[in-house]
Amino acid sequence: MAHRIxxxxxxxxxxxxxxxxxxxxxxxxxxxxxxxxxxxxxxGSCDYYLEHGKMLPDDWFEQLKGxxxxxxxxxxxxxxxxxxxxxxxxxxQFRRQFDQYINLRPCxxxxxxxxxxxxxxxxxIDFYVVRENTEGEYSSVGGKMFEGTDREVVIQDxxxxxTGVDRVLKYAFELAQTRPRKKLTSAxxxxxxxITMPYWDERxxxxxxxxxxxxxxxxxxxxxxxxxxxxxxxxxxxVGSNLFGDILSDLGPACTGTIGIAPSANINxxxxxxxxxxxxxxxxxxxxGKGIANPIGQIWSGAMMLEHLGYKEAGDALVSAIEEVLxxxxxxxxxxxxGGQGTTESLGKAIADAI
Amino acid sequence: MAHRIxxxxxxxxxxxxxxxxxxxxxxxxxxxxxxxxxxxxxxGSCDYYLEHGKMLPDDWFEQLKGxxxxxxxxxxxxxxxxxxxxxxxxxxQFRRQFDQYINLRPCxxxxxxxxxxxxxxxxxIDFYVVRENTEGEYSSVGGKMFEGTDREVVIQDxxxxxTGVDRVLKYAFELAQTRPRKKLTSAxxxxxxxITMPYWDERxxxxxxxxxxxxxxxxxxxxxxxxxxxxxxxxxxxVGSNLFGDILSDLGPACTGTIGIAPSANINxxxxxxxxxxxxxxxxxxxxGKGIANPIGQIWSGAMMLEHLGYKEAGDALVSAIEEVLxxxxxxxxxxxxGGQGTTESLGKAIADAI
Ligand SMILES: CC(C)[C@H](C(=O)O)[C@@H](O)C(=O)O
Ligand SMILES: CC(C)[C@H](C(=O)O)[C@@H](O)C(=O)O
Numbered sequence: 245m246a247h248r249i250x251x252x253x254x255x256x257x258x259x260x261x262x263x264x265x266x267x268x269x270x271x272x273x274x275x276x277x278x279x280x281x282x283x284x285x286x287x288g289s290c291d292y293y294l295e296h297g298k299m300l301p302d303d304w305f306e307q308l309k310g311x312x313x314x315x316x317x318x319x320x321x322x323x324x325x326x327x328x329x330x331x332x333x334x335x336x337q338f339r340r341q342f343d344q345y346i347n348l349r350p351c352x353x354x355x356x357x358x359x360x361x362x363x364x365x366x367x368x369i370d371f372y373v374v375r376e377n378t379e380g381e382y383s384s385v386g387g388k389m390f391e392g393t394d395r396e397v398v399i400q401d402x403x404x405x406x407t408g409v410d411r412v413l414k415y416a417f418e419l420a421q422t423r424p425r426k427k428l429t430s431a432x433x434x435x436x437x438x439i440t441m442p443y444w445d446e447r448x449x450x451x452x453x454x455x456x457x458x459x460x461x462x463x464x465x466x467x468x469x470x471x472x473x474x475x476x477x478x479x480x481x482x483v484g485s486n487l488f489g490d491i492l493s494d495l496g497p498a499c500t501g502t503i504g505i506a507p508s509a510n511i512n513x514x515x516x517x518x519x520x521x522x523x524x525x526x527x528x529x530x531x532x533g534k535g536i537a538n539p540i541g542q543i544w545s546g547a548m549m550l551e552h553l554g555y556k557e558a559g560d561a562l563v564s565a566i567e568e569v570l571x572x573x574x575x576x577x578x579x580x581x582x583g584g585q586g587t588t589e590s591l592g593k594a595i596a597d598a599i
Numbered sequence: 600m601a602h603r604i605x606x607x608x609x610x611x612x613x614x615x616x617x618x619x620x621x622x623x624x625x626x627x628x629x630x631x632x633x634x635x636x637x638x639x640x641x642x643g644s645c646d647y648y649l650e651h652g653k654m655l656p657d658d659w660f661e662q663l664k665g666x667x668x669x670x671x672x673x674x675x676x677x678x679x680x681x682x683x684x685x686x687x688x689x690x691x692q693f694r695r696q697f698d699q700y701i702n703l704r705p706c707x708x709x710x711x712x713x714x715x716x717x718x719x720x721x722x723x724i725d726f727y728v729v730r731e732n733t734e735g736e737y738s739s740v741g742g743k744m745f746e747g748t749d750r751e752v753v754i755q756d757x758x759x760x761x762t763g764v765d766r767v768l769k770y771a772f773e774l775a776q777t778r779p780r781k782k783l784t785s786a787x788x789x790x791x792x793x794i795t796m797p798y799w800d801e802r803x804x805x806x807x808x809x810x811x812x813x814x815x816x817x818x819x820x821x822x823x824x825x826x827x828x829x830x831x832x833x834x835x836x837x838v839g840s841n842l843f844g845d846i847l848s849d850l851g852p853a854c855t856g857t858i859g860i861a862p863s864a865n866i867n868x869x870x871x872x873x874x875x876x877x878x879x880x881x882x883x884x885x886x887x888g889k890g891i892a893n894p895i896g897q898i899w900s901g902a903m904m905l906e907h908l909g910y911k912e913a914g915d916a917l918v919s920a921i922e923e924v925l926x927x928x929x930x931x932x933x934x935x936x937x938g939g940q941g942t943t944e945s946l947g948k949a950i951a952d953a954i
Pocket of ligand 2: 821
């Protein structure tokens with residue numbers, strides 16, 4: 245039976261890298277005998293907003309809920325629509341309404357990609373950031389008092405639930421179990437943020453009891469960010485709250501030099517709702533329309549989607565194809581950001597061919 | 600008239616680097632004709648806690664409030680006292696009760712110090728992180744409900760006040776004005792943390808109106824941490840909330856390789872209360888008692904203290920003395936962490952001699 249994939253290209257370079265994402269997926273599907281069926285949607289973009297006054301149609305949930313996965317490009321175009329409207333109106337809706345409570349991002353040194361860190365080689369850095377994706381610091385509870393006066397005070401709640409914390413920890417522990425090093429690092433700040441963070445720590449200790457084979461450590465977020473730079477080889481699976489995970493999953497790919505090409509998965513592990521796969525990069529208005537955007541983030545996100553759909557071998561093969569093309573280093577093929585003179589299409593085609 | 604300095608060495612290597620901090624200050628004071636008078640206190644350490652059941656005596660505020668500055672070593676010894684007790688019982692009390700609402704940390708590539716970033720030279724990176732130090736995410740408001748059940752929910756408020764936000768922004772803008780590049784970067788996360796962070800942004804826009812000569816930009820904290828690694832040369836003065844400032848002021852020194860030697864100032868700019876100067880590093884139980892701790896963090900903090908007391912020239916001279924000794928690279932003098940075989944004392948003496 246075919247897997248039904250909803251395509252939402254979004255804005256800017258999202259619309260340029262998406263065709264290459266699909267090309268790579270089609271090539272992989274062919275080789276591994278997987279049936280994928282793509283359906284394209286126009287909503288979830290700022291142009292849709294300008295026409296309809298909203299980012300999504302009222303029945304978006306009904307339209308999308310039956311799909312096996314959502315394949316997203318990039319959303320946002322601040323000159324057209326302020327970011328908090330375009331993002332809370334689309335991506336953050338999907339994460340919440342489809343209960344995609346895991347945000348998963350690999351941080352991996354790739355061949356041919358220059359890391360900003362001195363003396364690091366492919367193989368040295370290879371870890372995952374697992375981020376809680378629905379609660380925590382991203383809450384809608386709070387408000388303002390004495391507005392407009394010198395006494396003005398603004399309050400926002402961080403809300404952690406046992407359900408919310410435990411399920412992301414469980415996912416992270418189980419991911420650690422599939423990895424050779426079986427190591428889990430928890431991001432905390434219980435020495436300063438004295439109510440929610442000690443609770444997070446407690447739940448980690450509790451959950452760890454069920455996974456005696458996993459080596460667990462924790463770092464406060466301040467020194468943890470320092471250690472991403474100083475000792476990125478220490479990490480295997482790193483788990484954090486919504487905010488800490490957000491920070492670490494940009495910093496991690498920055499340390500591997502892959503922030504422009506890293507993928508990300510927003511997962512509802514039970515499969516009650518579709519999961520969403522998107523590159524880490526944004527819509528990049530500054531280079532949009534030139535055909536020079538690097539499509540690897542989109543393609544790598546496709547590989548994560550294949551793995552999520554149950555095709556780990558196919559996903560791995562697609563990642564290997566990316567690595568192969570990067571290693572080959574053909575400047576006619578590679579885009580500018582990775583030292584070539586090629587186009588979105590030349591790089592996308594090369595990866596599809598390598599499959 | 601003599602400036603009265605309260606000395607609190609604290610725990611672990613705090614007690615080892617403090618004498619070198621004092622030695623360097625005395626040498627500098629002599630050269631610049633400054634009168635400093637040191638008074639040593641035993642409280643604010645975990646040993647004090649073990650004896651008295653608290654980190655500070657009840658009248659600490661009275662005992663300390665008349666001093667011109669506090670010179671702190673390092674606090675914390677988790678095997679003796681849990682961190683949240685030792686820290687909330689000492690350092691965080693000082694910051695709050697003495698209204699040290701500015702936390703200031705330089706991030707600077709120093710000669711002879713290896714940066715983890717590829718291809719960066721002294722001069723390339725030189726900026727300040729200005730952190731709000733009394734409110735924001737470090738609040739004591741919140742609690743737990745449905746405790747011990749599956750419905751457990753834990754809430755902690757982030758509290759920003761106009762007073763609190765405006766005064767740290769003002770300090771940061773005025774600092775930017777003293778710098779050649781006159782540039783200010785604000786750390787935000789208004790695209791995700793949708794109540795407090797947009798408020799922070801608003802206040803930045805408002806404050807900027809009074810400083811038309813300052814170039815202002817802002818980054819969301821996730822990509823800002825990435826940019827610390829990718830483009831540390833972009834930054835001049837970076838201002839952030841209590842939590843964001845905490846993260847950035849560890850990450851910044853990590854990027855310059857100086858996390859073991861960076862200084863920090865907790866400042867009450869109006870001088871209603873004493874300000875506190877301390878190295879960024881902790882008490883380092885693992886190397887305590889060996890006489891090998893690097894005293895530069897303590898000494899550099901002393902330089903910040905001199906500047907705060909009105910002796911900018913003397914403070915600059917002390918920083919130059921540190922740079923001179925690091926440049927000389929004498930392995931008999933330097934401690935192990937910076938490639939030598941010397942001791943806390945040999946390095947401290949060399950810096951005092953260089954003054
Ligand atoms: C020890 C801890 C409470 C403290 C903080 O978070 O403020 C420390 O990280 C610092 O930056 O001085
Ligand atoms: C755009 C923003 C709201 C979003 C987030 O903070 O979750 C982004 O940074 C991400 O990580 O996907």
